[in-house]
Amino acid sequence: MSKYPTVSVIDDDPSIRAALNNLLKSQGHVVHTFASAEDFLRSSQLNDTSCVIADVHMPMMSGFELLEQMRAQGHAAPFILITAFADDRTRARALSAGVTAFFAKPFVNLELIACLDEALREHRSETDA
Template sequence: MSVASVISVLDDDPYVRAAINNLLKSRGYIVHTFASAEEFLRSTDSTDTSCVIADVQMPLMTGIDLLTQMRAQGSATPFILITGFPDESVRARALKAGATCFLGKPFAPTDMMQCLDRALAADDETRG
């Protein structure tokens, strides 16, 4: 029996956090939610997460900044970046920084699940 993956959801909007949390928990994932990148980094959960889903636009540290910092520290944790302001230049920056997926809000639950499946499959290959 496999252990459920731990997914960390970072968004400054509590409604978005709750919606993603509910979606992922309904699919059997263990979910940790955070209101900011700083809160995530202070948490012990930041080291055992299987995937990070982070908003691009957050106060103080953006999702792209967090991804860049974690990559600089040697973390290969997959990232899915989400934004209410999808823009091709932001998408390009996110993917260049190493995001597995980039979704504009609102997104369909099936799109999120496809991104998560891809991120976790890539993570399995990296660890494998």
């Protein structure tokens, strides 16, 4: 894993993609953004991603479906789900699906960064072992 982890942001809302891109780059991360899960899966970034931040509700493939596909293909990168439609049922589904974290939009930037940094540290120590 490189010194600067690559984070892939997948969200159909261009303003969320831009905001996360700016936030994460300001923290030293390499960031790639995608408007859909399908675009991400077709990209060269799939195998180079250190962490995924994806929206739950997107046209075509949801964040849950993306997580399932990645895990089925053997990708173990930390996975953070974000949504504007958070409820207890969706949160429980996310946590039982094995996501690293679940955030309701709007989220607190510092909380997301802290969670991302911890997930990357843990993933790095698992892959270095």
